[in-house]
Amino acid sequence: MSQAAVKPDTRQFRDALGSFTTGVTIVTTVDAEGRDIGLTANSFNSVSLDPPMVLWSLAKTSLSLAAFVHNPHFAVHILAADQRAISDLFAKRGADKFAGTTLARGEGGVPLLEGCSARFQCRTAFRYEGGDHEIFVGEVMRFDHFDKPPLVFHSGKYGLVVKQAASPAPVPVDEAAAESSFSRDFLGYLLGAAYSQLFKPIRDEFSRRGLSENEYYLLSILGVDEDLPLDEIGTLMSFAGHTLGEELIAGLAGRGLLVRGDGRLSLTDSGRRAMIELFAVAKSAESDAESELDYSESQLLKQLLRRVIRSTSRGLPPLLRKR
Numbered sequence: 167m168s169q170a171a172v173k174p175d176t177r178q179f180r181d182a183l184g185s186f187t188t189g190v191t192i193v194t195t196v197d198a199e200g201r202d203i204g205l206t207a208n209s210f211n212s213v214s215l216d217p218p219m220v221l222w223s224l225a226k227t228s229l230s231l232a233a234f235v236h237n238p239h240f241a242v243h244i245l246a247a248d249q250r251a252i253s254d255l256f257a258k259r260g261a262d263k264f265a266g267t268t269l270a271r272g273e274g275g276v277p278l279l280e281g282c283s284a285r286f287q288c289r290t291a292f293r294y295e296g297g298d299h300e301i302f303v304g305e306v307m308r309f310d311h312f313d314k315p316p317l318v319f320h321s322g323k324y325g326l327v328v329k330q331a332a333s334p335a336p337v338p339v340d341e342a343a344a345e346s347s348f349s350r351d352f353l354g355y356l357l358g359a360a361y362s363q364l365f366k367p368i369r370d371e372f373s374r375r376g377l378s379e380n381e382y383y384l385l386s387i388l389g390v391d392e393d394l395p396l397d398e399i400g401t402l403m404s405f406a407g408h409t410l411g412e413e414l415i416a417g418l419a420g421r422g423l424l425v426r427g428d429g430r431l432s433l434t435d436s437g438r439r440a441m442i443e444l445f446a447v448a449k450s451a452e453s454d455a456e457s458e459l460d461y462s463e464s465q466l467l468k469q470l471l472r473r474v475i476r477s478t479s480r481g482l483p484p485l486l487r488k489r
């Protein structure tokens with residue numbers, strides 16, 4: 167069987183390459199005039215353990231090429247999951263990339279960025295032609311490992327790493343129960359169980375302060391959106407199964423926690439203070455709930471829950487959908 171040599175369609179070739187998932191790095195150096203230079207690169211890879219070597223490739227069209235050819239020293243920063251903004255900045259051609267950045271100096275005076283997951287200070291050992299790119303192989307002189315979850319790049323988009331469970335999720339023993347909407351695998355059960363456990367310390371705290379769930383709910387709406395009209399508050403309350411009645415408003419106003427004026431409700435200073443304290447309890451309950459998740463996993467969990475909320479809130483008033 168013969169095969170014709172086909173010049174790959176650039177778009178399709180790029181898409182195919184994009185199915186290889188990589189981390190994201192920023193590679194830095196200093197140019198002949200002493201200016202800090204850097205760019206985002208995902209072509210990084212390990213080459214050798216002994217001697218320790220890494221490689222990456224740089225487009226020949228890059229404004230940074232002359233600096234990396236001139237300076238034998240460079241530093242590779244493997245970006246952490248929360249460094250997407252700096253990745254975007256260093257991917258902008260000709261941008262003022264180092265303004266306002268905290269820097270240290272490494273081998274050969276190259277700029278070292280903070281907050282990354284790992285950092286390698288290198289000396290260029292070899293340089294190769296690689297089509298429209300120049301390949302740099304660096305000998306690693308020093309490295310730092312900060313053990314933060316990494317930023318990921320796949321199919322032209324950033325991603326987060328989610329580790330697979332050590333063993334596959336257990337298959338429910340009772341298949342009939344698994345089919346039923348009351349199984350422990352049911353999303354509603356999982357969300358409900360997670361919510362009621364997460365909410366327990368918050369409930370304990372507002373009960374200790376003599377507040378009912380209805381009262382807490384009204385105060386927390388006002389804590390998020392100051393000075394809301396009564397009809398919007400009523401809609402938000404009913405969405406969560408609560409009712410906004412005269413008695414509820416009068417009770418909280420009588421205790422000096424909220425004021426009513428011109429068809430609107432807002433927190434008083436002591437209402438705001440109470441809510442700040444309750445939000446602190448809520449924040450601590452949230453970090454306890456996330457204690458077994460790393461940064462990427464908790465970001466992913468929130469993103470997925472937002473998607474579930476979006477897909478289950480179709481047809482609801484816009485006020486509820488945007489919350």
Ligand SMILES: Cc1cc2nc3c(=O)[nH]c(=O)nc-3n(C[C@H](O)[C@H](O)[C@H](O)COP(=O)(O)O)c2cc1C
Nearest residue numbers: 205206207208209224225228229230257258259260
């Ligand atoms: C995730 C990501 C990975 C990239 N990887 C590389 C790479 O490996 N090599 C490269 O030359 N450009 C890469 N780029 C593009 C450069 O960051 C971009 O062209 C930058 O503007 C170059 O800056 P400069 O022209 O100021 O040197 C990447 C961009 C992104 C967003």
